[in-house]
Amino acid sequence: MTASAPVVFVVDDDASVRKSLTRLISSAGYAVKTFASARDYLAHAPPKGPCCLILDVRMPGLTGLELQEALAGAAHRRSIVFITGHGDVSMSVKAMKGGAVDFLTKPFDSKDLLAAIQRAVAKDVRDRGDEAKVSDIQARVRTLTPRETEVFALVVTGMLNKQIGAALGIGEKTVKVHRARVMDKMRAGSVAELVRLADGLGVIAAKE
Amino acid sequence: MTASAPVVFVVDDDASVRKSLTRLISSAGYAVKTFASARDYLAHAPPKGPCCLILDVRMPGLTGLELQEALAGAAHRRSIVFITGHGDVSMSVKAMKGGAVDFLTKPFDSKDLLAAIQRAVAKDVRDRGDEAKVSDIQARVRTLTPRETEVFALVVTGMLNKQIGAALGIGEKTVKVHRARVMDKMRAGSVAELVRLADGLGVIAAKE
DNA sequence: GCGGCTATTGGACCAAAGTCCGATAGGGCG
DNA sequence: CGCCCTATCGGACTTTGGTCCAATAGCCGC
Numbered sequence: 101m102t103a104s105a106p107v108v109f110v111v112d113d114d115a116s117v118r119k120s121l122t123r124l125i126s127s128a129g130y131a132v133k134t135f136a137s138a139r140d141y142l143a144h145a146p147p148k149g150p151c152c153l154i155l156d157v158r159m160p161g162l163t164g165l166e167l168q169e170a171l172a173g174a175a176h177r178r179s180i181v182f183i184t185g186h187g188d189v190s191m192s193v194k195a196m197k198g199g200a201v202d203f204l205t206k207p208f209d210s211k212d213l214l215a216a217i218q219r220a221v222a223k224d225v226r227d228r229g230d231e232a233k234v235s236d237i238q239a240r241v242r243t244l245t246p247r248e249t250e251v252f253a254l255v256v257t258g259m260l261n262k263q264i265g266a267a268l269g270i271g272e273k274t275v276k277v278h279r280a281r282v283m284d285k286m287r288a289g290s291v292a293e294l295v296r297l298a299d300g301l302g303v304i305a306a307k308e
Numbered sequence: 309m310t311a312s313a314p315v316v317f318v319v320d321d322d323a324s325v326r327k328s329l330t331r332l333i334s335s336a337g338y339a340v341k342t343f344a345s346a347r348d349y350l351a352h353a354p355p356k357g358p359c360c361l362i363l364d365v366r367m368p369g370l371t372g373l374e375l376q377e378a379l380a381g382a383a384h385r386r387s388i389v390f391i392t393g394h395g396d397v398s399m400s401v402k403a404m405k406g407g408a409v410d411f412l413t414k415p416f417d418s419k420d421l422l423a424a425i426q427r428a429v430a431k432d433v434r435d436r437g438d439e440a441k442v443s444d445i446q447a448r449v450r451t452l453t454p455r456e457t458e459v460f461a462l463v464v465t466g467m468l469n470k471q472i473g474a475a476l477g478i479g480e481k482t483v484k485v486h487r488a489r490v491m492d493k494m495r496a497g498s499v500a501e502l503v504r505l506a507d508g509l510g511v512i513a514a515k516e
Numbered sequence: 517g518c519g520g521c522t523a524t525t526g527g528a529c530c531a532a533a534g535t536c537c538g539a540t541a542g543g544g545c546g
Numbered sequence: 547c548g549c550c551c552t553a554t555c556g557g558a559c560t561t562t563g564g565t566c567c568a569a570t571a572g573c574c575g576c
Contacts, residue, residue, distance in 0.1 A: 187397045188397070189395045189396070189397060189399075189400045189411065189413050190413070191397075192397045192400050192401050192404075193400050193404060193410065193411045196400075196401060196404035196405070197404065197410075202401065202405075203397065203401045205397050205398070245521085245522060245523080246522090246523095247522075247523060247524095248522095255500075256500055257498075257500060258497060258498025258499065258500035258501050259498075260561095260562070260563095261562070261563070262561095262562085270523085270524070270525090271524075271525060271526095272562095273524085273525055273526070273527095274523075274524055274525060276562095276563070276564070276565090277523085277524080277525085278523085278524095279563085279564085280563095280564070280565080283564095289466060290465075290466025290467075291466065291499050291500060291503075292463075292464055292465060292466035292499060292503045293466050295499075295500045295503045295504065296503065296507065299504065299507065453551085453552060453553080454552090455552075455553065455554095456552095468531095468532070468533090469532070469533070470531095470532080478553085478554070478555090479554075479555060479556090480532095481554085481555055481556070481557095482553070482554050482555060484533070484534070484535090485553085485554080485555085486553085487533085487534090488533095488534070488535080491534095
Protein backbone atom coordinates (compact mmCIF):
# COMPACT_ATOMS: atom_id res chain seq x y z
CA MET A 101 0.00 0.00 0.00
CA THR A 102 1.91 2.99 -1.18
CA ALA A 103 0.47 6.46 -0.87
CA SER A 104 -1.87 6.52 -3.83
CA ALA A 105 -3.28 9.50 -5.67
CA PRO A 106 -6.13 11.46 -4.04
CA VAL A 107 -9.57 10.33 -5.15
CA VAL A 108 -12.01 12.80 -6.65
CA PHE A 109 -15.64 11.73 -6.38
CA VAL A 110 -17.85 13.17 -9.07
CA VAL A 111 -21.60 13.16 -8.57
CA ASP A 112 -23.53 14.30 -11.63
CA ASP A 113 -26.61 12.92 -13.33
CA ASP A 114 -25.34 13.77 -16.79
CA ALA A 115 -23.27 10.92 -18.21
CA SER A 116 -21.46 13.12 -20.71
CA VAL A 117 -20.43 15.49 -17.95
CA ARG A 118 -19.15 12.60 -15.87
CA LYS A 119 -17.15 11.41 -18.83
CA SER A 120 -15.55 14.73 -19.63
CA LEU A 121 -14.83 15.51 -15.99
CA THR A 122 -13.24 12.11 -15.55
CA ARG A 123 -10.98 12.75 -18.50
CA LEU A 124 -9.97 16.17 -17.25
CA ILE A 125 -9.43 15.23 -13.63
CA SER A 126 -7.64 11.96 -14.20
CA SER A 127 -5.31 13.66 -16.65
CA ALA A 128 -4.28 15.86 -13.73
CA GLY A 129 -3.16 12.78 -11.84
CA TYR A 130 -6.15 12.11 -9.62
CA ALA A 131 -8.12 8.92 -9.30
CA VAL A 132 -11.76 9.51 -10.21
CA LYS A 133 -14.95 7.78 -9.17
CA THR A 134 -18.28 8.88 -10.57
CA PHE A 135 -21.84 8.54 -9.35
CA ALA A 136 -25.05 9.32 -11.17
CA SER A 137 -26.93 10.40 -8.07
CA ALA A 138 -26.49 11.53 -4.51
CA ARG A 139 -28.08 8.32 -3.34
CA ASP A 140 -25.52 6.26 -5.22
CA TYR A 141 -22.76 8.22 -3.56
CA LEU A 142 -24.25 7.74 -0.11
CA ALA A 143 -24.52 4.01 -0.73
CA HIS A 144 -20.81 3.97 -1.38
CA ALA A 145 -18.40 3.26 1.42
CA PRO A 146 -16.87 6.42 2.85
CA PRO A 147 -13.42 7.10 1.45
CA LYS A 148 -10.37 6.30 3.51
CA GLY A 149 -7.64 8.31 1.81
CA PRO A 150 -7.34 11.92 0.73
CA CYS A 151 -10.22 12.91 -1.50
CA CYS A 152 -12.74 15.56 -2.41
CA LEU A 153 -16.23 15.78 -3.83
CA ILE A 154 -17.42 17.42 -7.01
CA LEU A 155 -21.16 17.91 -6.86
CA ASP A 156 -23.64 19.04 -9.42
CA VAL A 157 -26.20 21.21 -7.70
CA ARG A 158 -29.21 20.25 -9.81
CA MET A 159 -29.87 16.55 -9.82
CA PRO A 160 -32.95 14.40 -9.70
CA GLY A 161 -33.56 13.06 -6.22
CA LEU A 162 -31.26 14.65 -3.67
CA THR A 163 -29.70 17.86 -4.95
CA GLY A 164 -26.06 18.67 -4.37
CA LEU A 165 -26.97 21.06 -1.58
CA GLU A 166 -29.10 18.44 0.11
CA LEU A 167 -26.26 15.97 -0.15
CA GLN A 168 -23.99 18.54 1.45
CA GLU A 169 -26.41 18.89 4.34
CA ALA A 170 -26.70 15.14 4.69
CA LEU A 171 -22.92 14.83 4.86
CA ALA A 172 -22.63 17.65 7.39
CA GLY A 173 -23.83 15.30 10.08
CA ALA A 174 -21.47 12.55 9.01
CA ALA A 175 -18.45 11.33 10.90
CA HIS A 176 -15.89 13.23 8.87
CA ARG A 177 -16.07 16.42 6.96
CA ARG A 178 -15.83 16.41 3.22
CA SER A 179 -14.30 18.96 0.98
CA ILE A 180 -16.91 19.85 -1.60
CA VAL A 181 -16.61 21.73 -4.88
CA PHE A 182 -19.91 22.56 -6.52
CA ILE A 183 -20.43 22.92 -10.21
CA THR A 184 -23.68 23.93 -11.81
CA GLY A 185 -25.15 25.09 -15.06
CA HIS A 186 -27.85 27.31 -13.62
CA GLY A 187 -26.50 28.66 -10.38
CA ASP A 188 -28.03 31.57 -8.60
CA VAL A 189 -26.55 33.68 -5.86
CA SER A 190 -28.58 32.35 -2.96
CA MET A 191 -27.63 28.83 -3.96
CA SER A 192 -23.93 29.62 -4.02
CA VAL A 193 -24.11 31.51 -0.74
CA LYS A 194 -25.83 28.61 0.91
CA ALA A 195 -23.21 26.23 -0.41
CA MET A 196 -20.34 28.40 0.77
CA LYS A 197 -21.92 28.92 4.18
CA GLY A 198 -22.15 25.16 4.37
CA GLY A 199 -18.40 24.95 4.09
CA ALA A 200 -17.98 24.33 0.36
CA VAL A 201 -14.49 24.96 -0.95
CA ASP A 202 -15.69 26.51 -4.20
CA PHE A 203 -18.73 26.97 -6.37
CA LEU A 204 -18.23 27.05 -10.13
CA THR A 205 -20.75 27.80 -12.83
CA LYS A 206 -20.60 26.21 -16.26
CA PRO A 207 -18.92 26.88 -18.45
CA PHE A 208 -15.89 27.05 -16.22
CA ASP A 209 -12.22 27.10 -16.94
CA SER A 210 -10.52 23.71 -16.54
CA LYS A 211 -7.73 25.18 -14.54
CA ASP A 212 -10.19 26.82 -12.16
CA LEU A 213 -11.69 23.44 -11.44
CA LEU A 214 -8.30 21.81 -10.99
CA ALA A 215 -7.22 24.61 -8.69
CA ALA A 216 -10.39 24.17 -6.66
CA ILE A 217 -9.78 20.42 -6.47
CA GLN A 218 -6.28 21.01 -5.25
CA ARG A 219 -7.51 23.30 -2.49
CA ALA A 220 -10.27 20.87 -1.61
CA VAL A 221 -7.90 17.93 -1.32
CA ALA A 222 -5.51 19.98 0.77
CA LYS A 223 -8.36 20.89 3.10
CA ASP A 224 -9.40 17.26 3.29
CA VAL A 225 -5.90 16.24 4.27
CA ARG A 226 -5.84 18.85 7.02
CA ASP A 227 -9.24 17.82 8.31
CA ARG A 228 -8.31 14.16 8.27
CA GLY A 229 -5.16 14.90 10.20
CA ASP A 230 -7.10 16.80 12.84
CA GLU A 231 -9.75 14.11 13.12
CA ALA A 232 -7.13 11.42 13.40
CA LYS A 233 -5.41 13.30 16.19
CA VAL A 234 -8.61 13.90 18.10
CA SER A 235 -9.85 10.34 17.85
CA ASP A 236 -6.42 9.10 18.85
CA ILE A 237 -6.53 11.20 22.00
CA GLN A 238 -10.11 10.18 22.70
CA ALA A 239 -9.09 6.57 22.44
CA ARG A 240 -6.47 7.12 25.11
CA VAL A 241 -8.93 8.92 27.35
CA ARG A 242 -11.27 5.97 27.12
CA THR A 243 -8.61 3.71 28.63
CA LEU A 244 -8.66 5.83 31.79
CA THR A 245 -10.64 4.65 34.79
CA PRO A 246 -13.24 7.08 36.21
CA ARG A 247 -10.92 8.16 38.97
CA GLU A 248 -8.03 8.65 36.61
CA THR A 249 -10.23 10.78 34.40
CA GLU A 250 -11.06 13.02 37.36
CA VAL A 251 -7.42 13.36 38.29
CA PHE A 252 -6.56 14.04 34.66
CA ALA A 253 -9.07 16.86 34.51
CA LEU A 254 -7.68 18.49 37.62
CA VAL A 255 -4.03 18.03 36.74
CA VAL A 256 -4.43 19.95 33.49
CA THR A 257 -5.95 22.71 35.56
CA GLY A 258 -2.59 23.25 37.15
CA MET A 259 -3.65 22.14 40.62
CA LEU A 260 -1.14 20.61 42.98
CA ASN A 261 -1.46 16.96 44.00
CA LYS A 262 -2.38 18.11 47.45
CA GLN A 263 -5.19 20.29 46.16
CA ILE A 264 -6.44 17.57 43.86
CA GLY A 265 -6.54 15.18 46.75
CA ALA A 266 -8.52 17.63 48.83
CA ALA A 267 -10.91 18.28 45.94
CA LEU A 268 -11.56 14.59 45.44
CA GLY A 269 -11.50 13.70 49.10
CA ILE A 270 -8.55 11.34 48.76
CA GLY A 271 -4.95 11.37 49.91
CA GLU A 272 -2.14 13.07 48.04
CA LYS A 273 -0.47 9.72 47.78
CA THR A 274 -3.38 8.25 45.87
CA VAL A 275 -3.38 11.22 43.54
CA LYS A 276 0.21 10.49 42.67
CA VAL A 277 -0.62 6.93 41.74
CA HIS A 278 -3.49 7.95 39.50
CA ARG A 279 -1.47 10.74 38.04
CA ALA A 280 1.36 8.44 37.11
CA ARG A 281 -1.08 6.12 35.40
CA VAL A 282 -2.65 9.01 33.53
CA MET A 283 0.73 10.14 32.22
CA ASP A 284 1.44 6.59 31.17
CA LYS A 285 -1.89 5.87 29.49
CA MET A 286 -2.03 9.24 27.77
CA ARG A 287 1.59 8.78 26.68
CA ALA A 288 2.51 12.23 27.91
CA GLY A 289 6.10 12.85 28.89
CA SER A 290 5.38 16.04 30.78
CA VAL A 291 2.60 18.17 32.17
CA ALA A 292 2.97 20.43 29.15
CA GLU A 293 2.19 17.56 26.80
CA LEU A 294 -0.71 16.48 28.94
CA VAL A 295 -2.22 19.95 28.80
CA ARG A 296 -1.89 19.98 25.04
CA LEU A 297 -3.59 16.63 24.76
CA ALA A 298 -6.44 17.84 26.95
CA ASP A 299 -6.84 21.14 25.13
CA GLY A 300 -6.46 19.52 21.73
CA LEU A 301 -9.71 17.73 22.28
CA GLY A 302 -11.60 20.98 22.14
CA VAL A 303 -9.36 23.30 20.23
CA ILE A 304 -8.76 21.28 17.13
CA ALA A 305 -12.42 20.41 16.80
CA ALA A 306 -13.45 24.04 17.24
CA LYS A 307 -11.08 25.54 14.75
CA GLU A 308 -13.26 24.84 11.71
CA MET B 309 -19.60 54.84 28.99
CA THR B 310 -22.16 52.11 29.36
CA ALA B 311 -22.26 49.16 27.00
CA SER B 312 -23.95 50.77 24.03
CA ALA B 313 -25.73 49.14 21.11
CA PRO B 314 -23.65 47.50 18.38
CA VAL B 315 -22.88 49.80 15.47
CA VAL B 316 -23.80 48.83 11.94
CA PHE B 317 -21.76 50.60 9.28
CA VAL B 318 -23.55 50.93 5.98
CA VAL B 319 -21.53 51.72 2.87
CA ASP B 320 -23.68 52.39 -0.18
CA ASP B 321 -23.52 55.07 -2.85
CA ASP B 322 -27.28 55.35 -3.13
CA ALA B 323 -28.65 57.89 -0.66
CA SER B 324 -32.15 56.44 -0.70
CA VAL B 325 -30.79 52.98 0.12
CA ARG B 326 -28.78 54.41 3.00
CA LYS B 327 -31.88 56.10 4.29
CA SER B 328 -34.11 53.06 4.18
CA LEU B 329 -31.45 50.79 5.61
CA THR B 330 -30.85 53.22 8.42
CA ARG B 331 -34.54 53.20 9.24
CA LEU B 332 -34.74 49.43 9.19
CA ILE B 333 -31.58 48.72 11.13
CA SER B 334 -31.98 51.38 13.77
CA SER B 335 -35.53 50.23 14.41
CA ALA B 336 -34.00 46.88 15.34
CA GLY B 337 -32.02 48.58 18.08
CA TYR B 338 -28.65 49.09 16.40
CA ALA B 339 -26.73 52.28 16.02
CA VAL B 340 -26.16 53.07 12.35
CA LYS B 341 -23.47 55.02 10.55
CA THR B 342 -23.58 55.45 6.81
CA PHE B 343 -20.92 56.18 4.21
CA ALA B 344 -21.36 57.03 0.56
CA SER B 345 -18.15 55.35 -0.55
CA ALA B 346 -15.53 52.86 0.49
CA ARG B 347 -13.03 55.66 0.70
CA ASP B 348 -15.20 57.56 3.14
CA TYR B 349 -15.42 54.47 5.29
CA LEU B 350 -11.67 53.95 5.25
CA ALA B 351 -11.14 57.56 6.25
CA HIS B 352 -13.26 56.91 9.29
CA ALA B 353 -11.65 55.82 12.52
CA PRO B 354 -11.85 52.08 13.08
CA PRO B 355 -14.71 51.11 15.40
CA LYS B 356 -13.99 50.26 19.01
CA GLY B 357 -17.12 48.41 20.06
CA PRO B 358 -19.12 45.55 18.59
CA CYS B 359 -20.09 46.27 15.03
CA CYS B 360 -20.51 44.94 11.53
CA LEU B 361 -20.34 46.20 7.99
CA ILE B 362 -23.04 46.29 5.33
CA LEU B 363 -21.44 46.76 1.95
CA ASP B 364 -22.93 47.38 -1.43
CA VAL B 365 -20.91 45.47 -3.99
CA ARG B 366 -21.24 47.90 -6.86
CA MET B 367 -20.04 51.34 -6.01
CA PRO B 368 -18.08 54.01 -7.82
CA GLY B 369 -14.45 54.01 -6.76
CA LEU B 370 -13.61 51.01 -4.62
CA THR B 371 -16.19 48.27 -4.89
CA GLY B 372 -17.43 46.39 -1.86
CA LEU B 373 -15.25 43.43 -2.73
CA GLU B 374 -12.20 45.64 -3.03
CA LEU B 375 -12.97 47.20 0.31
CA GLN B 376 -13.20 43.72 1.77
CA GLU B 377 -9.75 42.92 0.41
CA ALA B 378 -8.37 46.16 1.72
CA LEU B 379 -9.73 45.40 5.18
CA ALA B 380 -8.39 41.85 5.12
CA GLY B 381 -4.93 43.21 5.79
CA ALA B 382 -6.15 45.45 8.58
CA ALA B 383 -5.47 45.04 12.26
CA HIS B 384 -8.80 43.49 13.12
CA ARG B 385 -11.20 41.42 11.17
CA ARG B 386 -14.55 42.84 10.24
CA SER B 387 -17.79 41.01 9.90
CA ILE B 388 -19.18 41.88 6.50
CA VAL B 389 -22.63 41.43 5.03
CA PHE B 390 -22.88 42.18 1.34
CA ILE B 391 -25.97 43.44 -0.39
CA THR B 392 -26.25 44.00 -4.09
CA GLY B 393 -28.75 44.60 -6.80
CA HIS B 394 -26.96 42.79 -9.58
CA GLY B 395 -25.07 40.00 -7.97
CA ASP B 396 -23.61 37.15 -9.90
CA VAL B 397 -22.39 33.83 -8.59
CA SER B 398 -18.67 34.40 -8.95
CA MET B 399 -19.03 37.65 -7.06
CA SER B 400 -20.85 36.03 -4.17
CA VAL B 401 -18.41 33.13 -4.06
CA LYS B 402 -15.50 35.50 -3.90
CA ALA B 403 -17.13 37.44 -1.10
CA MET B 404 -17.87 34.31 0.91
CA LYS B 405 -14.37 32.93 0.37
CA GLY B 406 -13.14 36.26 1.69
CA GLY B 407 -14.90 35.56 4.93
CA ALA B 408 -18.16 37.44 4.43
CA VAL B 409 -20.92 36.50 6.82
CA ASP B 410 -23.65 36.70 4.19
CA PHE B 411 -24.40 37.92 0.70
CA LEU B 412 -27.89 39.17 -0.04
CA THR B 413 -29.38 40.22 -3.34
CA LYS B 414 -32.01 42.89 -3.65
CA PRO B 415 -34.80 42.69 -3.11
CA PHE B 416 -34.17 40.91 0.14
CA ASP B 417 -36.34 40.20 3.10
CA SER B 418 -35.84 42.60 6.01
CA LYS B 419 -35.65 39.80 8.50
CA ASP B 420 -32.96 38.07 6.42
CA LEU B 421 -30.84 41.18 6.65
CA LEU B 422 -31.46 41.58 10.37
CA ALA B 423 -30.62 37.92 10.92
CA ALA B 424 -27.41 38.35 8.96
CA ILE B 425 -26.54 41.44 10.98
CA GLN B 426 -27.11 39.54 14.18
CA ARG B 427 -24.77 36.77 13.07
CA ALA B 428 -22.22 39.28 11.88
CA VAL B 429 -22.21 41.18 15.17
CA ALA B 430 -21.93 37.92 17.10
CA LYS B 431 -18.93 36.95 15.00
CA ASP B 432 -17.40 40.36 15.54
CA VAL B 433 -17.75 40.00 19.28
CA ARG B 434 -16.05 36.61 19.18
CA ASP B 435 -13.24 37.91 17.01
CA ARG B 436 -12.72 40.91 19.24
CA GLY B 437 -12.56 38.72 22.29
CA ASP B 438 -9.94 36.52 20.68
CA GLU B 439 -7.91 39.46 19.49
CA ALA B 440 -8.04 41.06 22.90
CA LYS B 441 -6.78 37.88 24.52
CA VAL B 442 -3.98 37.45 22.04
CA SER B 443 -2.77 41.02 22.28
CA ASP B 444 -2.92 40.83 26.04
CA ILE B 445 -0.68 37.79 26.03
CA GLN B 446 1.63 39.37 23.50
CA ALA B 447 1.96 42.40 25.71
CA ARG B 448 3.14 40.18 28.53
CA VAL B 449 5.60 38.39 26.28
CA ARG B 450 7.10 41.73 25.32
CA THR B 451 8.00 42.43 28.95
CA LEU B 452 10.25 39.35 28.93
CA THR B 453 13.96 39.78 28.44
CA PRO B 454 15.56 37.82 25.57
CA ARG B 455 16.82 35.16 27.91
CA GLU B 456 13.50 34.84 29.64
CA THR B 457 11.83 34.42 26.30
CA GLU B 458 14.14 31.54 25.46
CA VAL B 459 13.50 29.88 28.76
CA PHE B 460 9.77 30.45 28.32
CA ALA B 461 9.83 28.70 24.96
CA LEU B 462 11.62 25.69 26.36
CA VAL B 463 9.56 25.43 29.54
CA VAL B 464 6.32 25.09 27.60
CA THR B 465 8.00 22.28 25.72
CA GLY B 466 7.97 20.27 28.90
CA MET B 467 11.74 20.21 29.29
CA LEU B 468 13.30 19.97 32.73
CA ASN B 469 15.30 22.86 34.12
CA LYS B 470 18.39 20.75 33.76
CA GLN B 471 17.73 20.10 30.09
CA ILE B 472 16.90 23.73 29.45
CA GLY B 473 20.15 24.75 31.05
CA ALA B 474 22.08 22.34 28.88
CA ALA B 475 20.27 23.54 25.76
CA LEU B 476 21.06 27.16 26.50
CA GLY B 477 24.53 26.51 27.85
CA ILE B 478 23.72 27.89 31.29
CA GLY B 479 23.36 26.42 34.74
CA GLU B 480 20.19 24.89 36.10
CA LYS B 481 20.21 27.48 38.82
CA THR B 482 20.03 30.31 36.33
CA VAL B 483 17.18 28.62 34.56
CA LYS B 484 15.22 28.61 37.78
CA VAL B 485 15.72 32.32 38.20
CA HIS B 486 14.52 33.10 34.70
CA ARG B 487 11.70 30.64 35.01
CA ALA B 488 10.42 32.25 38.16
CA ARG B 489 10.47 35.64 36.47
CA VAL B 490 8.64 34.24 33.45
CA MET B 491 5.88 32.82 35.63
CA ASP B 492 5.62 36.16 37.36
CA LYS B 493 5.61 38.35 34.27
CA MET B 494 3.23 36.08 32.36
CA ARG B 495 0.99 35.94 35.41
CA ALA B 496 0.81 32.17 35.23
CA GLY B 497 0.13 30.26 38.42
CA SER B 498 1.21 26.93 37.02
CA VAL B 499 2.94 25.28 34.12
CA ALA B 500 -0.49 24.34 32.76
CA GLU B 501 -1.48 27.99 32.56
CA LEU B 502 1.81 28.90 31.00
CA VAL B 503 1.33 26.29 28.29
CA ARG B 504 -2.13 27.64 27.55
CA LEU B 505 -0.80 31.16 27.28
CA ALA B 506 1.89 30.01 24.89
CA ASP B 507 -0.43 27.90 22.77
CA GLY B 508 -3.16 30.53 22.83
CA LEU B 509 -0.94 32.78 20.78
CA GLY B 510 -1.18 30.43 17.84
CA VAL B 511 -4.36 28.51 18.38
CA ILE B 512 -6.81 31.32 18.82
CA ALA B 513 -5.43 33.17 15.85
CA ALA B 514 -5.62 30.06 13.67
CA LYS B 515 -9.16 29.12 14.44
CA GLU B 516 -10.72 31.56 12.01
C1' DG C 517 -14.97 -18.58 45.54
C1' DC C 518 -11.02 -17.23 42.82
C1' DG C 519 -8.68 -14.11 39.78
C1' DG C 520 -8.48 -9.61 37.96
C1' DC C 521 -9.43 -4.75 37.85
C1' DT C 522 -10.05 -0.54 40.47
C1' DA C 523 -9.27 2.39 44.23
C1' DT C 524 -7.05 3.34 48.12
C1' DT C 525 -3.02 4.13 51.15
C1' DG C 526 1.77 3.46 53.63
C1' DG C 527 6.86 3.91 53.71
C1' DA C 528 11.15 4.94 51.79
C1' DC C 529 13.67 7.50 48.75
C1' DC C 530 15.29 10.42 44.96
C1' DA C 531 14.79 14.04 41.69
C1' DA C 532 12.99 18.25 40.47
C1' DA C 533 11.02 22.72 41.37
C1' DG C 534 10.46 26.79 44.08
C1' DT C 535 12.23 30.21 47.49
C1' DC C 536 15.33 32.92 50.33
C1' DC C 537 19.61 34.89 50.82
C1' DG C 538 23.67 37.00 48.51
C1' DA C 539 27.24 37.74 44.81
C1' DT C 540 29.58 39.01 40.35
C1' DA C 541 29.82 41.18 35.83
C1' DG C 542 28.70 43.61 31.61
C1' DG C 543 25.92 47.36 29.29
C1' DG C 544 23.40 51.45 28.89
C1' DC C 545 22.22 55.99 30.65
C1' DG C 546 21.83 60.30 33.03
C1' DC D 547 31.13 57.75 37.52
C1' DG D 548 27.35 55.73 40.04
C1' DC D 549 22.78 53.36 39.01
C1' DC D 550 19.79 50.12 37.08
C1' DC D 551 18.81 46.25 34.19
C1' DT D 552 20.18 41.84 32.66
C1' DA D 553 22.40 37.65 33.10
C1' DT D 554 24.83 34.64 35.59
C1' DC D 555 25.80 31.70 39.52
C1' DG D 556 26.24 29.66 44.69
C1' DG D 557 24.26 27.89 49.01
C1' DA D 558 20.68 26.36 51.89
C1' DC D 559 16.27 24.83 52.42
C1' DT D 560 11.28 23.43 51.67
C1' DT D 561 7.84 21.74 48.91
C1' DT D 562 6.40 18.85 45.12
C1' DG D 563 6.59 15.29 42.05
C1' DG D 564 7.90 10.70 40.71
C1' DT D 565 9.21 5.79 41.65
C1' DC D 566 9.42 1.22 43.80
C1' DC D 567 7.59 -2.12 46.82
C1' DA D 568 3.82 -3.63 49.36
C1' DA D 569 -0.79 -3.94 51.29
C1' DT D 570 -6.01 -3.78 51.84
C1' DA D 571 -10.71 -3.76 50.11
C1' DG D 572 -14.70 -3.72 46.99
C1' DC D 573 -16.70 -5.25 42.73
C1' DC D 574 -17.39 -8.14 38.64
C1' DG D 575 -17.35 -12.14 35.93
C1' DC D 576 -16.35 -17.01 35.10
